[in-house]
Amino acid sequence: MAFVSSGYNPDKPMEDRISDIGPRFYKEFLPPVLEKNYGKWVSHEILEPGLLVHEAESGDKVYTVRVGSARLISTELIREACAVAKQYCDGYLRWTTRNNIEFMTTSLESAKALKADLNSRKFDKGSYKFPVGGTGASVSNIVHTQGWIHCHTPATDASGTVKIIMDELFEEFTNMRMPAIVRVAVACCLNMCGACHCSDLAVVGFHRKPPIIDHEYLDNMCEIPLAIASCPTGALKPGKTELEGGKKVNTILVNNDRCMYCGNCYTMCPSLPLSDKEGDGVIIMVGGKVSNRISMPKFSKVAVAFIPNEPPRWPTLAKVCKKIIEVYAAEANKYERLGDWAERIGWESFFKKTELEFTHHLIDDFRDPAYFTWRQSTNFKF
Amino acid sequence: MATIEFKGKTFEVDEDGFLQRFEDWNPDWVDYVKESEGIKELSEEHNKVIEFLQDYYKKNGIAPMVRILSKVTGFKLKHIYELFPSGPGKGACKMAGLPKPTGCV
Numbered sequence: 180m181a182f183v184s185s186g187y188n189p190d191k192p193m194e195d196r197i198s199d200i201g202p203r204f205y206k207e208f209l210p211p212v213l214e215k216n217y218g219k220w221v222s223h224e225i226l227e228p229g230l231l232v233h234e235a236e237s238g239d240k241v242y243t244v245r246v247g248s249a250r251l252i253s254t255e256l257i258r259e260a261c262a263v264a265k266q267y268c269d270g271y272l273r274w275t276t277r278n279n280i281e282f283m284t285t286s287l288e289s290a291k292a293l294k295a296d297l298n299s300r301k302f303d304k305g306s307y308k309f310p311v312g313g314t315g316a317s318v319s320n321i322v323h324t325q326g327w328i329h330c331h332t333p334a335t336d337a338s339g340t341v342k343i344i345m346d347e348l349f350e351e352f353t354n355m356r357m358p359a360i361v362r363v364a365v366a367c368c369l370n371m372c373g374a375c376h377c378s379d380l381a382v383v384g385f386h387r388k389p390p391i392i393d394h395e396y397l398d399n400m401c402e403i404p405l406a407i408a409s410c411p412t413g414a415l416k417p418g419k420t421e422l423e424g425g426k427k428v429n430t431i432l433v434n435n436d437r438c439m440y441c442g443n444c445y446t447m448c449p450s451l452p453l454s455d456k457e458g459d460g461v462i463i464m465v466g467g468k469v470s471n472r473i474s475m476p477k478f479s480k481v482a483v484a485f486i487p488n489e490p491p492r493w494p495t496l497a498k499v500c501k502k503i504i505e506v507y508a509a510e511a512n513k514y515e516r517l518g519d520w521a522e523r524i525g526w527e528s529f530f531k532k533t534e535l536e537f538t539h540h541l542i543d544d545f546r547d548p549a550y551f552t553w554r555q556s557t558n559f560k561f
Numbered sequence: 562m563a564t565i566e567f568k569g570k571t572f573e574v575d576e577d578g579f580l581q582r583f584e585d586w587n588p589d590w591v592d593y594v595k596e597s598e599g600i601k602e603l604s605e606e607h608n609k610v611i612e613f614l615q616d617y618y619k620k621n622g623i624a625p626m627v628r629i630l631s632k633v634t635g636f637k638l639k640h641i642y643e644l645f646p647s648g649p650g651k652g653a654c655k656m657a658g659l660p661k662p663t664g665c666v
Contacts, residue, residue: 192599192646193599193646370665396581399581399582399583399660400581400660400661401660401663402618402622402623402624402660402663403622403623404621404622404623405623405663446663446664446665447663447664448663449663
């Protein structure tokens with residue numbers, strides 16, 4: 180399409196420039212019933228999977244229908260959500276912190292009709308557009324990242340892995356039969372954008388090879404001290420090397436024995452790429468949580484050291500995730516998060532019951548705090 | 562990678578318009594970039610920032626932190642934005658010929 184100006188004048192870039200106005204005030208978008216009862220809610224109840232009701236002091240009720248979303252969605256799908264909101268909810272809707280969509284109405288009949296309508300909408304290939312669920316003790320949406328769609332440091336894909344895990348656990352999204360909520364998160368590299376370090380089940384992209392050094396361009400592209408300071412294990416040092424033509428250049432030397440393939444140096448320096456088709460894959464972490472309910476918040480812990488990338492369906496990953504969730508659902512007590520359960524039965528029992536292999540990769544060896552993760556006790560089960 | 566011809570000189574740049582090699586920098590480069598960075602006329606203050614960035618890079622191998630830039634030049638961040646509307650990274654570092662800022666930017 181030919182260029183169409185928005186009115187911006189590139190010759191006078193600062194003229195009529197509006198800045199620092201921040202986001203719109205959220206109350207502009209509150210449904211009237213929420214605005215009226217703001218701060219005056221008395222109780223709530225989950226009527227059925229994906230359907231909540233909140234009651235206010237005034238006796239007003241608001242029904243919320245929660246639907247899953249792929250997070251990465253087109254304007255077309257947003258428009259369809261808007262059309263649904265217009266038809267049932269006077270044009271109001273909201274997104275949750277796990278990127279589900281919530282539609283709110285004031286009558287149960289309209290909420291039921293809305294739920295039936297949402298569940299009937301499908302894409303051409305058969306996937307639900309707006310599957311209702313994600314409430315209570317279920318597996319709600321997966322918090323995830325960019326992956327091969329948009330990022331330059333990933334070791335795996337996000338949208339792809341999330342789709343196969345949600346396909347595998349779809350029944351758990353539309354039901355509430357877990358012992359407690361199960362948060363799943365995906366991050367495509369150890370940067371862990373999102374919630375991987377504090378989720379019940381987390382999938383993290385992982386490299387297994389040190390970076391390749393592009394000596395010819397490194398000094399031009401990179402601020403060498405930054406790359407050296409970015410290494411958590413001190414595997415990098417500044418050095419000089421001779422190119423093929425005999426030209427001497429400043430560069431970085433990598434001690435491969437100290438490199439654990441975190442990829443931080445590539446983030447700082449474009450001349451140290453390390454993604455690799457066969458080397459890259461995912462690790463699975465379990466047992467994290469952010470809430471204070473009963474036990475304190477926990478970090479998730481590495482349970483599977485490596486699963487290869489198997490696009491487009493990642494069958495091994497899907498199978499392992501399903502297995503962990505199934506064993507947890509069968510064994511844990513009510514209200515017990517996955518981490519609470521594993522800590523109660525002991526990690527040796529966790530590995531036995533889930534039939535995951537315990538390898539030396541899972542033993543912490545990062546600096547002094549690693550010591551505190553070893554067992555200084557005779558208390559263990561055979 | 563693109564090559565730019567300006568006043569009889571050639572500059573190799575990346576897709577964001579950063580110089581590929583710091584050694585390629587010369588005053589004509591600033592003349593060439595200023596337009597795309599929303600700067601009409603170069604003042605003494607512009608030159609002071611550019612000069613300091615280059616000195617610091619030559620000496621330390623990195624671009625200075627914003628607080629160091631402010632402290633040494635005496636320009637508050639607000640003033641640096643007034644000089645370079647795209648900011649110290651995209652604006653001033655690009656004009657000074659420093660490598661493109663990296664990390665989660």
